Amino acid sequence: MSDSQPRAIPTALVSAFRGAFGGKPSGVWSAPGRVNLIGEHTDYNHGLCLPLAIPRRAWVAAAPRADRRLRIVSRQVPGERTIALDGLLEGNRGGWAAYAVGVLWALEQAGHEVGGLDVVVDGRVPIGSGLSSSAALECAVAVAAVDLFGLDGYDGEEGRRALAQICVRAENDVAGAPTGGMDQSAALLARADEALLLDFDGAPADTAPVHVPFDLSAHGLALLVMNTRAEHSLDDGQYGNRREECRAAVAELGVPSLRAVQPGDLDRVLPRLASEVLRRRVRHVVSEIERVTQTVDALEREDFAALTGLFDASHASMRDDFEISCPELDTAVETARAFGALAARMTGGGFGGSAIAIVPASLVERVSQAVTTAFADHRFREPELFPVTADGPARRDR
Numbered sequence: 001m002s003d004s005q006p007r008a009i010p011t012a013l014v015s016a017f018r019g020a021f022g023g024k025p026s027g028v029w030s031a032p033g034r035v036n037l038i039g040e041h042t043d044y045n046h047g048l049c050l051p052l053a054i055p056r057r058a059w060v061a062a063a064p065r066a067d068r069r070l071r072i073v074s075r076q077v078p079g080e081r082t083i084a085l086d087g088l089l090e091g092n093r094g095g096w097a098a099y100a101v102g103v104l105w106a107l108e109q110a111g112h113e114v115g116g117l118d119v120v121v122d123g124r125v126p127i128g129s130g131l132s133s134s135a136a137l138e139c140a141v142a143v144a145a146v147d148l149f150g151l152d153g154y155d156g157e158e159g160r161r162a163l164a165q166i167c168v169r170a171e172n173d174v175a176g177a178p179t180g181g182m183d184q185s186a187a188l189l190a191r192a193d194e195a196l197l198l199d200f201d202g203a204p205a206d207t208a209p210v211h212v213p214f215d216l217s218a219h220g221l222a223l224l225v226m227n228t229r230a231e232h233s234l235d236d237g238q239y240g241n242r243r244e245e246c247r248a249a250v251a252e253l254g255v256p257s258l259r260a261v262q263p264g265d266l267d268r269v270l271p272r273l274a275s276e277v278l279r280r281r282v283r284h285v286v287s288e289i290e291r292v293t294q295t296v297d298a299l300e301r302e303d304f305a306a307l308t309g310l311f312d313a314s315h316a317s318m319r320d321d322f323e324i325s326c327p328e329l330d331t332a333v334e335t336a337r338a339f340g341a342l343a344a345r346m347t348g349g350g351f352g353g354s355a356i357a358i359v360p361a362s363l364v365e366r367v368s369q370a371v372t373t374a375f376a377d378h379r380f381r382e383p384e385l386f387p388v389t390a391d392g393p394a395r396r397d398r
């Protein structure tokens with residue numbers, strides 16, 4: 001699944017659409033996957049996170065249908081799926097296609113008139129890699145639907161924030177993954193060469209994101225994605241379990257959210273929690289939000305050396321306190337650091353998926369080789385490693 005010629009993808013997708021449905025699509029749209037630099041499991045705790053879009057994208061070719069059905073095929077998954085928009089929550093939600101039909105459903109729930117669509121998908125964000133392949137699909141379908149049905153209110157940054165909420169609703173209510181809003185916000189709001197500081201305190205879509213310069217190549221550095229290929233899923237209960245634990249801690253502490261707990265108050269607050277597990281969960285969330293602020297400060301000062309300690313502390317917090325790492329992620333992070341990465345940590349929801357490393361550009365090969373060798377030594381699946389730059393948001397491609 002190479003992305004060496006991303007400009008060829010829309011052309012190939014038009015042919016695939018003709019092959020699948022006979023006619024020409026009305027257009028081709030795409031949305032990116034993401035990595036999160038820091039700030040994990042903070043979004044649904046009203047906290048901060050710092051994602052950026054990556055050049056691996058989900059592309060969709062689409063045309064409206066006269067009826068209220070979504071007919072969808074993927075170049076990666078065999079078989080065609082047809083899902084009725086009416087009675088969606090009671091009926092067939094289409095498996096992976098729920099991410100697409102869910103967006104049409106959520107747009108209707110928001111009061112828009114939408115119809116059916118024929119869609120061909122070419123998803124180049126590796127599935128189950130923790131790089132938000134599902135949000136990329138949702139957001140590509142969302143921008144396609146906005147164009148094809150002429151929906152108002154989704155222009156500009158504010159409109160895109162509202163569209164992100166639609167996509168979150170699709171993911172939560174139709175696809176059944178109880179995720180926060182980081183991935184969809186990244187896919188719709190990110191900018192090339194910048195990271196996106198998102199603040200989830202306050203009403204959804206209320207807080208404008210801050211764009212933080214992130215052009216590592218100008219500093220002789222590269223961002224390496226290390227997809228461990230250890231299976232990761234957001235709807236298998238583990239992610240939801242962490243969310244529940246945070247909710248339980250909020251209730252026990254009687255605070256509006258974990259954002260309301262200051263790092264300096266932890267010594268006083270943690271003993272009020274009855275369970276040791278909840279104490280560790282809270283310590284992760286509160287300290288992680290603080291690390292996002294410190295990371296943004298470091299990036300603004302161009303003090304990349306400061307990222308070493310911040311990423312190390314973040315990874316340790318996810319491994320030991322939030323308990324969402326796994327042997328493959330730990331091996332990737334430790335090996336990258338041992339072979340010259342300036343900073344490394346797991347990224348995304350955890351329990352598998354990907355880690356990231358900030359590496360001197362001259363050491364990318366060496367670090368990649370070392371991680372691949374370490375995985376072979378541990379008899380893990382072969383990892384997939386690739387450098388990324390911060391890419392732009394969901395868009396129309398033709």
Ligand code: GLA
Nearest residue numbers: 040041179180181182348349
């Ligand atoms: C997944 C979810 C996000 C976020 C991260 C963890 O990617 O979709 O909402 O909670 O996990 O930071």
